[in-house]
Amino acid sequence: MARIIPRPDHSHPRPREEPLYWHIATELLRELRDGTIPPGERLPAERQLAAHFRVSRETVRQALQILRRGGLVATDRRGSHAMLPGPTAEHVxxxxxxxxxxxxxxxxxxxxxxxxxxxxxxxxxxxxxxxxxxxxxxxxxxxxxxxxxxxxxxxxxxxxxxxxxxxxxxxxxxxxxxxxxxxxxxxxxxxxxxxxxxxxxxxxxxxxxxxxxxxxxxxxxxxxxxxxxxxxxxxxxxxxxxxxx
Missing domain, CATH: 3.40.1410.10 (Chorismate lyase-like)
Structure with a gap:
């Protein structure tokens, strides 16, 4: 299966070597796509994601920002939610x-x-x-x-x-x-x-x-x-x- 990576923000040139937060964004997107985190549901807190991926909360924050730019994640006062198409928590x-x-x-x-x-x-x-x-x-x-x-x-x-x-x-x-x-x-x-x-x-x-x-x-x-x-x-x-x- 081809590896899917987040679409970069073209307003900022992408470095030749992927930074850690880009790698975490890729892994998080994979979990969103394979249903580990169901579409429409709230994502785990930053501290939980940091523990899950064994990185700092700042790295998780930067990874989420990449996904927000691509419209794959939305954040409001209740937290961050996956925005990929598919059944939401209310309909499953x-x-x-x-x-x-x-x-x-x-x-x-x-x-x-x-x-x-x-x-x-x-x-x-x-x-x-x-x-x-x-x-x-x-x-x-x-x-x-x-x-x-x-x-x-x-x-x-x-x-x-x-x-x-x-x-x-x-x-x-x-x-x-x-x-x-x-x-x-x-x-x-x-x-x-x-x-x-x-x-x-x-x-x-x-x-x-x-x-x-x-x-x-x-x-x-x-x-x-x-x-x-x-x-x-x-x-x-x-x-x-x-x-x-």
């Missing part, structure tokens, strides 16, 4: 949160700020006894059958970088209802590309589904354990991906 269907939630059978949900289970803490890279945002969900059919219970623990990265999740910290007392159905959309709007991995384990007469989600830098975002207490229920998960380009 996201997976339902939490795993196992069903519109046909509304469930009960609540959030707490507590120490997660040891397994969740290890997966999220949390220090022992460090609390985090924990979401609990339960639903059942009208006749009481098909009980589903899901417990989700969010990582420090998710709570820190996703404003909508951060706002729950001060009211995560386990009593107020919690509406986190758009949690994955919030993560994507915060500039995080989501990678889901679902593991289904039979535990007769129940089934356990474990979902792990990490971002484009392999940082853990959340882990959910869903237990379906039903012998005949089918677990159906639909994954919708936008067409390329």
């Amino acid at each position: 269907p996201s997976l339902v949160f939490p795993v196992g939630a069903q519109d046909a059978e509304p469930g009960r949900a609540a959030v707490t700020w507590e120490v997660p289970s040891p397994e969740h803490a290890r997966t999220l890279g949390l220090a022992p006894r460090r609390p985090t945002l924990v979401h609990r969900y339960a639903s059942a059919a009208a006749d009481g059958s098909g009980v589903r219970r899901a417990v989700t623990s969010f990582s420090a990265v998710a709570v820190t970088e996703v404003p909508e999740l951060a706002r729950y910290r001060d009211r995560a007392d386990g009593r107020a209802s919690a509406e986190l159905s758009r949690a994955y959309d919030w993560m994507r709007t915060a500039g995080l590309t989501l990678h889901h991995r679902d593991t289904i384990t039979p535990l007769p007469p129940s089934v356990r589904v474990t979902r792990r989600v990490h971002d484009q830098w392999d940082r853990p975002l959340e882990i959910t354990d869903l237990v379906v207490e039903a012998q005949r229920d089918a677990l159906i998960y639909e994954f919708t991906l936008p067409a390329a380009g």
Whole structure:
């Protein structure tokens, strides 16, 4: 595949040897084009891009300026956004949160700020006894059958970088209802590309589904354990991906 480089600003002669910021602009454009950073979504902060590319924030700032000149990135008071043609965050269907939630059978949900289970803490890279945002969900059919219970623990990265999740910290007392159905959309709007991995384990007469989600830098975002207490229920998960380009 031919390498695509940003269009230079012809008002300034390009030096014979590419400066570092030009190389970073090229790499960032590649990630925009291959969908690592989805079109229309907010780019990670300069400090995150600097850590990702292992350069200074000033180098990232110069690289973004090149892309802005070419109309590939736009910046406003909310941050920088990719402007390449393609589906935007608002039009790309996201997976339902939490795993196992069903519109046909509304469930009960609540959030707490507590120490997660040891397994969740290890997966999220949390220090022992460090609390985090924990979401609990339960639903059942009208006749009481098909009980589903899901417990989700969010990582420090998710709570820190996703404003909508951060706002729950001060009211995560386990009593107020919690509406986190758009949690994955919030993560994507915060500039995080989501990678889901679902593991289904039979535990007769129940089934356990474990979902792990990490971002484009392999940082853990959340882990959910869903237990379906039903012998005949089918677990159906639909994954919708936008067409390329």
